[in-house]
Amino acid sequence: MYRKEECPVSCNLTDAEWKLMHRLWETAPQTITQLTAALREETGWEKHTVITMLSRLEAKGAVRHEEGARAKQFSPAVKQSDAARAETESFLGKVYGGSLGLMMSAMVEGRALTREDIDELSAILEQAGGNTK
Numbered sequence: 001m002y003r004k005e006e007c008p009v010s011c012n013l014t015d016a017e018w019k020l021m022h023r024l025w026e027t028a029p030q031t032i033t034q035l036t037a038a039l040r041e042e043t044g045w046e047k048h049t050v051i052t053m054l055s056r057l058e059a060k061g062a063v064r065h066e067e068g069a070r071a072k073q074f075s076p077a078v079k080q081s082d083a084a085r086a087e088t089e090s091f092l093g094k095v096y097g098g099s100l101g102l103m104m105s106a107m108v109e110g111r112a113l114t115r116e117d118i119d120e121l122s123a124i125l126e127q128a129g130g131n132t133k
Contacts, residue, residue, distance in 0.1 A: 013062065013087065019043060020053050021062060025080045029066070029073035 057063035064077040096102040
């Protein structure tokens with residue numbers, strides 16, 4: 001689990017920032033022009049919006065850039081798995097007081113789990129049980 005001081009990013013990525021990060025995880029590096037073109041149809045964002053979001057993501061430590069021949073080249077500064085883990089820990093802490101058991105109980109009560117989900121979780125827990133001694 002990440003404690004706030006260990007989080008690889010600020011743990012506060014907005015939904016819009018996640019969209020931009022997913023594009024960078026798919027293909028990096030990218031320029032502002034490339035990102036704007038890639039996101040325009042889905043989001044309607046103009047260049048200035050992408051610039052603002054990249055600045056915020058750099059401030060959060062999620063993105064970095066290098067000077068290219070004609071334009072800055074932006075890349076993720078954090079692995080997708082690390083950002084997802086930090087976001088999950090943040091959500092779990094905010095909504096369920098850090099209790100994974102409470103979250104799973106809420107999902108089971110809400111019938112959000114399929115039989116396949118339960119089988120997959122059982123396999124994960126069985127594997128985790130074998131790794132702790």
